[in-house]
Amino acid sequence: MQNDHYGDELTLRLSGIADITALDDDLALTTFMRDLVTRIGMTVIAGPMVATEGGPPEKAGKSAVVILAESHAAIHTYPHLREIFVNVFSCKPFREADVLAEFRRLVGDFEISEHLLRRRGEEWPRDLAAAERLWSGRRAAV
Numbered sequence: 317m318q319n320d321h322y323g324d325e326l327t328l329r330l331s332g333i334a335d336i337t338a339l340d341d342d343l344a345l346t347t348f349m350r351d352l353v354t355r356i357g358m359t360v361i362a363g364p365m366v367a368t369e370g371g372p373p374e375k376a377g378k379s380a381v382v383i384l385a386e387s388h389a390a391i392h393t394y395p396h397l398r399e400i401f402v403n404v405f406s407c408k409p410f411r412e413a414d415v416l417a418e419f420r421r422l423v424g425d426f427e428i429s430e431h432l433l434r435r436r437g438e439e440w441p442r443d444l445a446a447a448e449r450l451w452s453g454r455r456a457a458v
Contacts (some may be wrong), residue, residue, distance in 0.1 A: 323386065323407040326415060329430035330400040333423045339393035339400065342366045344422070344424060345380040352418045356410040359385035400426075 327372040338344035349364035362383035367379050373396035386408045392401040400423070404415060412433060419426065 317456075323435075324409050325406070325434045326402065326404045326410075326429060327414055327430070327432040328400075328402040328415075330338055330402065330419060330423075330426040331398065331429040332425070332427040333398040334425040335423050336395045338422050340378060341394040342368075342378070345378055345393070348418065348422050349380050349382045349391070349438070351387065351421075352404075352415065353382055353384060355414045355418055356404070356406075356411070358389070358408065359408065361385050374439065388402075399429075402449070 333339065337350070338348065345366045346364045349366075350360070353360055360382055364380055364382040366378055366380045369375065369379065374394070376396060377392060377394040379390065379392045381388060384406065387405040389404045390402075394400070400419070402419075404410070416428075
């Protein structure tokens with residue numbers, strides 16, 4: 317992992333989930349979110365929070381979110397569809413392989429049907445004084 321950018325955003329759609337048991341379990345999802353952010357080296361400042369979405373089976377599931385000092389991690393589960401939508405947004409680089417490994421621990425096998433990894437802040441300086449000058453210059457231009 318290189319430190320030539322400020323952070324990463326990973327968006328995934330996981331399909332064909334082998335074991336859907338945890339996808340409708342508040343405690344399992346709470347534990348999972350804690351384990352996930354610990355594994356990728358983030359700091360929890362609020363949550364995890366898990367909410368239930370009712371309705372027809374194809375729209376029903378759970379959403380779990382954790383607010384991080386580095387930004388956030390969120391998942392949306394759809395047990396009936398055997399799918400999970402994922403967003404990990406961070407101002408600190410992390411290893412995608414660690415995120416995927418945690419999902420494999422939670423649900424076993426799956427397919428990655430949508431995948432986007434963006435490097436955030438490649439032009440943003442890691443030095444706080446330089447970042448403040450850049451931010452101030454951009455704010456003055458608005």
